[in-house]
Amino acid sequence: MNLRESFDVPAPAIILAEGEFGRTGGKTSNGVVMHSEVFDARAVVDSTTAGKSPADVLRRPDAPEIPIVESVTDALETAPEAEALVIGVAPAGGELPEAWISGIEDAVRAGCDVVSGLHTFLGDEDHWSELAAAHDARIFDVRKPPEEDALRVGDGSVDEADADVVLTLGTDCAVGKRTTTFELYQAAQAAGLDAGWVATGQTGIMVGAQAGVVIDRVPADFTAGVVEDLVKSVAADHDLVFVEGQASLTHRAYSGVTLSILHGSWPDIVVLADEPERTQRTHFEQFLVDGVESETDLIEELSDAEVAAISTWGDPEVERERYDLPVANVYEEDGPADLLVAVRETLGASAPSSTAGGSE
Template sequence: MDLRGYFETPVPATVLAEGEFGTTEGKTANGIVTSSEVFDTRVVVDSRHAGCRPADVLESRDAPDVPIVTSVETALAKAPEVEVLVIGVAPAGGGLPESWVDDIEAAIRAGCDVVSGLHVFLSEDEHWTDLADRHGTRLIDVRKPPGDDDLRVGDGSIDDVSADVVLTLGTDCAVGKRTTTYERYRAARDAGYDAGWVATGQTGLMIGSHEGTVIDRVPADFTPGVVEDMVTAVGEAHDIVIVKGQASLTHQTYSGVTLSVLHGCWPDAVVIADEPGRRTRTHFDAFEVSGIETEARLVEALSDAEVAAVSTWGDSETEAARLDLSVANVFEEDGPRALLSAVRDVLAAPTASNGPPESGA
């Protein structure tokens, strides 16, 4: 899925982040507000932070100065030009909270399309499809997996992709893989490279990846093939393809999808995202984090890729001193550029046809 194809971007949007704006559970809404190339956020709905400003809630100077309000009705009054409601939270349990129904209905009646990251699909519910039909709006469920006709097992056709492929993996979930991928993509474009990127989760799709699928909704046998198709499509249009991975190869719960992404995109280089202070896994305190060294060893044992760098949340100099790898903090001003430089060194200097000269990056 490429959401850029649905809209004349950036499209003015209301972001529904009820109760979770600024939290980990609201990471999709947070990313849309600060980074999306598809949606131009004009107002945020979150009654918990109504009256605040996104820059304060997100502690980010990149956040736009837009209002946070209590309801979609208020949002429509504040920003009548909005064309789409983006649901930026997927509540625990996967359902649609009853308290959100009025907000979504109000958006549709006002002529807004709805882009949903919910686990339930609005486009398969008669109530929502009838309402959308009456008001001439679209329901776009980004978690909906590819249809059966688009599923296949991986066949190694990724070897025919001439573009360089760079994958972001991690030592755990929620260690900054999506941020690392996106910021490295932006650094590459700023440096003059013809780069595109592939998302494997809903946040990346809503920010504006060139291709994406919520990969945990794809049947296991077909995951490498779906990734292969996405990377191939982006590689046909760009010289560098940056892929956002999932979880980690040592994660007892999610390593299956991690390995499928690694094998599906068969990268030339890998960047590993890490939070150095983390000792146990997010949401799984019984599982210990195995660490960068183990993760890097497995990446290079299970693929032909070379680990180019570590994207850390910590002090890059401290981490570099203990690791035999390039290290940068992607949240620091020069971090994305440093990661790009490390990847460039692994891929070798680009030719005139696919990027700037050595000094340009």
């Protein structure tokens, strides 16, 4: 899915983040507000943080100065120019909460398209499809997998792609893989490189990847093939392709999808995202995080890729002393540019000197 093709970007939008803005459960909303190249967020709906500023809620001083309001009704009054309502929270159980229905209906009646990250596909329900048709609105269910006739097993055809491929993997879930991928993509564009990127989750699709799929909705046998097709499609138009990874190879619950992305994208290099203080896996406290060394060994054993750098949440200076790799924090001002230097040097491209470890 490429939402860029369906909107006059950036389209003014309302972001529904009820109960989760600034939290892990609202990571899609958080990402769309901070990074989307498809949607220009004009208001956020979250009754639990209404009246606060996104900078305070997200703890990001560079967050846009837009209102956080109590309801979709308030958002429509605040931003009557909105063209889309982005549902950026996936509630437990995946169903649409009853309390949200009237607000979403109001948005559709106001002519807003609905871009949904819910596990439930609104476009498949008569109520929503008929309401949208009656008000000249559209419904985009970004979690919907490709049609069956578009599914295939991986065949290695990605090897023929005429572009450098950089995959972001991680030591656990929720360690910043999507953010790292996007920040690298933006740094590459700022450096004048012909770069595109591939999303493998709903946030990346809403942020504006040139191609994407919610990979955990694809049948297991076909995940590598779907990723191959996404990478090839972006590589056809760009010299450098960044690919968002999911989970980690050492994660007992989710390693299958991680390996499929690694084999489907068959990257030239990998950037590894890590939260150095994390010892137990997110939502799986019974499992310990294996760490950078174990993840690196597996990546390089299971592919032809080289781990080129670490994207850390910690202090890069401290982390450089632990690993014989360049390290940067993409949340710091020069972090994305420093990480890009390591990527380019590993790819063999010329790059200016940087403070990133190993890039002198």
